[in-house]
Amino acid sequence: MDIKDIIKPENLVYKKTSLMQDKALSYCPGCGHGTAHRLLMEVIDELGIREDTIGVAPVGCSVLAYDFMDIDMQGAAHGRAPAVATGIKRCWEDKYVFTYQGDGDLAAIGTAETIHACNRGENITIIFINNGIYGMTGGQMAPTTLDGMRTSTSPYGRELGSMGHPIKMTELIAQLPGVHYVARHSVHTPRAVRRTKKAMFKAFEVQKERKGLSFIEIVSNCNSGWKMTPVKSNEWMEENMFLYFEPGDIKVDGKLVEKKKIK
Amino acid sequence: MKELKLLKGNEAIAEGAIRAGADAYFGYPITPQSEVMEYLMAERPEQRTGMIVLQAESEVAAINMLYGAAGTGKKALTSSSSPGISLMQEGLSYIAGAELPCLIVNVARGGPGLGTIQPSQADYFQATKGGGHGDYRLITIAPASVQEMFDFVALGFELAFKYRNPVMILSDGLIGQMMEKVELSEQKPRATEFDQSWATTGTPANREQNVITSLDLDAGQQEVHNKKLQAKYKKIVENEVRYEEFQTEDADYLFVAYGSSSRICQKAMELARNKGHKVGLLRLISLYPFPKDIVRELSFRVKSILCVEQSAGQMIEDVRLAAGCEIQIEHFGRMGGMIPIPEEVLEALEQKLIGE
Numbered sequence: 001m002d003i004k005d006i007i008k009p010e011n012l013v014y015k016k017t018s019l020m021q022d023k024a025l026s027y028c029p030g031c032g033h034g035t036a037h038r039l040l041m042e043v044i045d046e047l048g049i050r051e052d053t054i055g056v057a058p059v060g061c062s063v064l065a066y067d068f069m070d071i072d073m074q075g076a077a078h079g080r081a082p083a084v085a086t087g088i089k090r091c092w093e094d095k096y097v098f099t100y101q102g103d104g105d106l107a108a109i110g111t112a113e114t115i116h117a118c119n120r121g122e123n124i125t126i127i128f129i130n131n132g133i134y135g136m137t138g139g140q141m142a143p144t145t146l147d148g149m150r151t152s153t154s155p156y157g158r159e160l161g162s163m164g165h166p167i168k169m170t171e172l173i174a175q176l177p178g179v180h181y182v183a184r185h186s187v188h189t190p191r192a193v194r195r196t197k198k199a200m201f202k203a204f205e206v207q208k209e210r211k212g213l214s215f216i217e218i219v220s221n222c223n224s225g226w227k228m229t230p231v232k233s234n235e236w237m238e239e240n241m242f243l244y245f246e247p248g249d250i251k252v253d254g255k256l257v258e259k260k261k262i263k
Numbered sequence: 264m265k266e267l268k269l270l271k272g273n274e275a276i277a278e279g280a281i282r283a284g285a286d287a288y289f290g291y292p293i294t295p296q297s298e299v300m301e302y303l304m305a306e307r308p309e310q311r312t313g314m315i316v317l318q319a320e321s322e323v324a325a326i327n328m329l330y331g332a333a334g335t336g337k338k339a340l341t342s343s344s345s346p347g348i349s350l351m352q353e354g355l356s357y358i359a360g361a362e363l364p365c366l367i368v369n370v371a372r373g374g375p376g377l378g379t380i381q382p383s384q385a386d387y388f389q390a391t392k393g394g395g396h397g398d399y400r401l402i403t404i405a406p407a408s409v410q411e412m413f414d415f416v417a418l419g420f421e422l423a424f425k426y427r428n429p430v431m432i433l434s435d436g437l438i439g440q441m442m443e444k445v446e447l448s449e450q451k452p453r454a455t456e457f458d459q460s461w462a463t464t465g466t467p468a469n470r471e472q473n474v475i476t477s478l479d480l481d482a483g484q485q486e487v488h489n490k491k492l493q494a495k496y497k498k499i500v501e502n503e504v505r506y507e508e509f510q511t512e513d514a515d516y517l518f519v520a521y522g523s524s525s526r527i528c529q530k531a532m533e534l535a536r537n538k539g540h541k542v543g544l545l546r547l548i549s550l551y552p553f554p555k556d557i558v559r560e561l562s563f564r565v566k567s568i569l570c571v572e573q574s575a576g577q578m579i580e581d582v583r584l585a586a587g588c589e590i591q592i593e594h595f596g597r598m599g600g601m602i603p604i605p606e607e608v609l610e611a612l613e614q615k616l617i618g619e
Binding site for chain 1: 286287289317319320321323324325327328329330331332333334335337339353354357361463464465466467468472473474475476477478480
């Protein structure tokens with residue numbers, strides 16, 4: 001039997017996202033990046049805004065994001081994506097501009113660019129992938145590495161007294177008046193995926209209405225960097241990362257949200 | 264009728280940018296160039312032409328905003344002074360690597376470090392040899408008057424887009440701060456149609472995605488890219504050499520200088536000629552590409568050369584490389600923000616070259 005006889009259009013339940021390129025992802029099997037990429041491309045596709053969207057790739061695991069996302073993109077220097085996005089958006093004020101950044105990129109080397117783009121209320125969307133580690137360079141301590149967490153540069157566990165505290169960039173930028181929408185989600189369960197996608201729709205809507213900056217943190221696993229199986233890493237993420245980086249809406253319609261947990 | 268205006272050098276950069284039809288300016292305040300953004304903000308270019316002006320949180324942000332804006336194919340510029348230009352080197356390397364056309368103005372001041380706010384030409388190496396990491400070059404042009412501060416903005420954009428390469432205007436605090444009469448050119452409209460074939464505009468259905476990046480992890484591919492850059496620089500060297508000669512026809516001695524130093528040399532030349540010394544001046548306009556052929560040619564004709572720079576001697580290295588014979592080449596300069604006076608230059612000429 002030919003494959004065409006098996007896969008009939010009427011039986012289609014799932015297909016490749018059209019804006020994802022036909023390339024093998026460079027991410028480790030089990031990593032959340034692939035899902036986050038796909039969701040973002042689905043949202044752009046479903047909104048029909050590919051012709052008006054420009055993405056900015058960071059330095060980190062997703063440095064090659066433009067090899068997977070089939071849209072116009074610029075690769076930024078480490079941490080500078082919000083400044084690059086500002087330059088693009090100011091030149092194309094009617095187009096959609098987003099950055100896709102990891103925790104080292106956004107919350108360490110790019111702190112100033114992140115805070116000031118947020119503070120100016122740039123009409124851009126920032127997608128922030130937080131896995132608490134420098135994945136690409138081989139698992140070093142990140143600004144969001146949890147207390148006691150072992151990495152290659154904190155081999156005996158992060159010691160808060162000398163290494164500082166994991167930074168909550170998302171809560172920090174939510175305080176700024178230029179920021180209109182802030183949410184923290186994950187992509188490790190079908191339910192979480194649906195919530196994240198919904199948040200992405202919302203973020204682009206905010207951009208369309210020129211209400212200010214929209215910011216989505218995606219708490220993700222790094223099974224390679226954490227030295228766990230994908231399943232174990234997602235369990236560990238729920239048990240540890242979510243306690244400190246609590247999922248849910250943080251700022252909606254320009255107003256900080258009272259704490260309410262997602263069950 | 265000619266439109267004349269008395270302007271500071273920094274203001275001429277700003278007015279030049281508006282009139283050249285620039286789309287965007289990103290900057291951060293630093294002495295002695297802050298008047299560029301001050302003038303732009305006061306002029307409301309968003310109303311005059313629709314040009315955008317944005318004060319960034321740092322020079323690092325400003326150069327990366329420029330990277331983003333230049334990636335859209337639009338005409339964008341930034342300006343700063345030496346310490347700020349140092350901060351921009353990372354971004355400049357990325358811009359050069361990604362082959363983005365844009366303009367960077369350095370109104371240089373004395374260094375190293377925080378140095379001083381007084382004029383200096385000690386950024387020559389940085390401006391002409393790349394500046395950041397990797398094998399790349401900026402096209403570097405050096406204005407010597409407020410008029411040229413104005414004119415070189417349009418010229419800079421023209422060169423930037425001709426080669427898809429960043430262009431630097433290397434000026435200094437003297438030219439940035441002094442006031443001169445400027446003949447203003449007519450307002451050029453901002454381009455509504457421009458080459459978007461390589462730029463980030465959003466991907467329409469009829470073309471593949473455009474990606475602006477300097478990254479290629481494959482060393483072989485990166486070498487191919489480097490070779491392409493070098494081929495471009497070769498073309499720039501062949502076609503974009505600019506200089507001016509003053510009284511070199513009968514000269515026994517030659518001043519070589521650029522920017523504000525060349526203005527000082529013009530006066531020193533006059534003083535020297537009044538005393539009977541046959542002195543000429545070669546004023547460099549393009550610093551990269553370096554006008555090496557004319558230096559070589561003149562080195563066969565004159566007895567000796569005095570390089571006058573407001574530095575410990577940086578341009579002199581290129582003059583020595585270009586000179587074709589065993590000719591005496593001396594340096595005279597002041598450093599750290601000190602400006603030489605014509606009499607000092609004359610004295611250096613007499614002592615070092617003429618032997619009086």
